[in-house]
Amino acid sequence: MPSRASIVRAHVMHVPRDPFAEPDGALEAFPDGGLAFADGHIVATGAFSDVRRDHPDAELIDARDAVLIPGLVDTHVHWPQLHIVGAVGLELLDWLDQRALPAEAQLADADHARALARDFTGGLAANGTTTALVFGSHFPAAQEAFFEAAAGSGLRVASGLVVSDRNLRPELHRTPDEAYAAARELAERWHGHGLLRYAVTPRFSLSCSDAMLEACGALAAELGNALVTSHINENPKEVRRVAELFPWAGDYLETYERFDLVGPSSVLAHDVHVTDRELDRLAGAGAGVAHCPSSNAFLGSGIFPMVRHLDRGVRFALGSDVGAGTGLSLLKEALAAYEMQMVHSAGHRLSVAQLLWLATGAGAAVLGVDGDVGDLAPAKSADFLLVRPPAGGTLAAALERSASSEQALGALLTLAREESVAEVRVAGVRVWPRDAA
Numbered sequence: 001m002p003s004r005a006s007i008v009r010a011h012v013m014h015v016p017r018d019p020f021a022e023p024d025g026a027l028e029a030f031p032d033g034g035l036a037f038a039d040g041h042i043v044a045t046g047a048f049s050d051v052r053r054d055h056p057d058a059e060l061i062d063a064r065d066a067v068l069i070p071g072l073v074d075t076h077v078h079w080p081q082l083h084i085v086g087a088v089g090l091e092l093l094d095w096l097d098q099r100a101l102p103a104e105a106q107l108a109d110a111d112h113a114r115a116l117a118r119d120f121t122g123g124l125a126a127n128g129t130t131t132a133l134v135f136g137s138h139f140p141a142a143q144e145a146f147f148e149a150a151a152g153s154g155l156r157v158a159s160g161l162v163v164s165d166r167n168l169r170p171e172l173h174r175t176p177d178e179a180y181a182a183a184r185e186l187a188e189r190w191h192g193h194g195l196l197r198y199a200v201t202p203r204f205s206l207s208c209s210d211a212m213l214e215a216c217g218a219l220a221a222e223l224g225n226a227l228v229t230s231h232i233n234e235n236p237k238e239v240r241r242v243a244e245l246f247p248w249a250g251d252y253l254e255t256y257e258r259f260d261l262v263g264p265s266s267v268l269a270h271d272v273h274v275t276d277r278e279l280d281r282l283a284g285a286g287a288g289v290a291h292c293p294s295s296n297a298f299l300g301s302g303i304f305p306m307v308r309h310l311d312r313g314v315r316f317a318l319g320s321d322v323g324a325g326t327g328l329s330l331l332k333e334a335l336a337a338y339e340m341q342m343v344h345s346a347g348h349r350l351s352v353a354q355l356l357w358l359a360t361g362a363g364a365a366v367l368g369v370d371g372d373v374g375d376l377a378p379a380k381s382a383d384f385l386l387v388r389p390p391a392g393g394t395l396a397a398a399l400e401r402s403a404s405s406e407q408a409l410g411a412l413l414t415l416a417r418e419e420s421v422a423e424v425r426v427a428g429v430r431v432w433p434r435d436a437a
Helices: 048-054 079-084 092-108 110-126 140-153 176-189 210-223 238-246 251-257 274-284 291-299 305-311 330-343 353-357 361-366 395-400 405-416
Strands: 006-014 028-037 039-047 059-070 073-076 129-135 156-158 196-202 227-232 267-268 288-291 316-319 383-386 421-426 429-432
Touching: 006 048, 028 048, 028 110, 028 238, 028 405, 039 129, 048 073, 048 110, 048 129, 059 140, 059 405, 059 421, 073 267, 073 361, 079 092, 079 110, 079 129, 079 291, 092 110, 092 196, 092 238, 110 129, 110 140, 110 274, 110 421, 129 227, 129 421, 140 176, 140 196, 140 405, 156 176, 156 227, 156 429, 176 196, 176 210, 176 227, 196 291, 196 353, 227 405, 238 251, 274 305, 274 383, 288 361, 291 421, 316 330, 316 353, 316 361, 330 405, 353 383
Parallel strands: 006 059, 073 129, 129 156, 156 196, 196 227, 227 267, 267 288, 288 316
Antiparallel strands: 006 028, 028 039, 059 383, 383 421, 421 429
């Protein structure tokens, strides 16, 4: 028997279609809006008067002092790096050697891993992220702890064991056979468990031999519907070193292509220093790119060539890339994307609809879950958050005086952060705050 519906009354905003392809009217907004949901799915979105008329017996949740938007989708973030956010002063390869890899080596301690995993999943929820592709740990026990925490969080999470066999710290290395076996065991236990999925995760070609990448390709083929994620074209020095390690490859992308790691289920992070040939092949393969603007700036990697990706038809969405990224907020990441494109000599001037899309629907499409999440259309999962500005703050003043939904959304993207996320739901179930009824 269907459960009783609930209606949230709020300023409702979402972007139900790609605003890069159809910019006019892409933002659908209802200043006095209603979202009705039941049994984990949305049953109606629109003006509150219409939704209430059609569902007169629904429980009413009055959130007229809040903005309701779809759950945010993070396409690239590292859970082992949560506690090194703000490690300033270094570019990518030195930052890895001096900051990130020592921190990741600490996850050999299972108790440390369990505590960090809980902090990380709580941090995602607190920032309104309901779906995430999470770069995992090199240690099987730590990754097991992460899956346990993710399962308990109620979030939609894809992750996997990170594998490498060269050019890192020795304790982070595994042989290809060891890596395959450990990853396979984790995938058998967690892939498809509740809202979890497995992601085959070679760290990057710089730390993987041909044999390791071949093992990753074999695992991806066997799992069938798992994601594949790694890094590509982030830093010029990294790109040059990959070319030296793979003299047979014409470019960075080919180091993944040869081992069948590039396709519709692949999400490659950064892609700042990409060639036109690579863009054409990414588009042809249907692969996705995780655009991580704050990380690209923090490590001095460069500015994402958004126009070139758009012109070539390459799918992309936002990733927070913690710990080089400057926090878990996808709203903050959308602002960073806007700012970086505004100062780029060949940048794309992003609208508020495009920014919200990059943090929601675009991410859902890149992760292959756009049939379930990404906007507030009826029949989709009831994944949403309420943004309620702290009383007396700048965001409250801006929202109170906004002349349109577009202006209100611009203020929200610019000013709303963790302290403004009042409530988060996944499939209608409250996942933040944790102690709420």
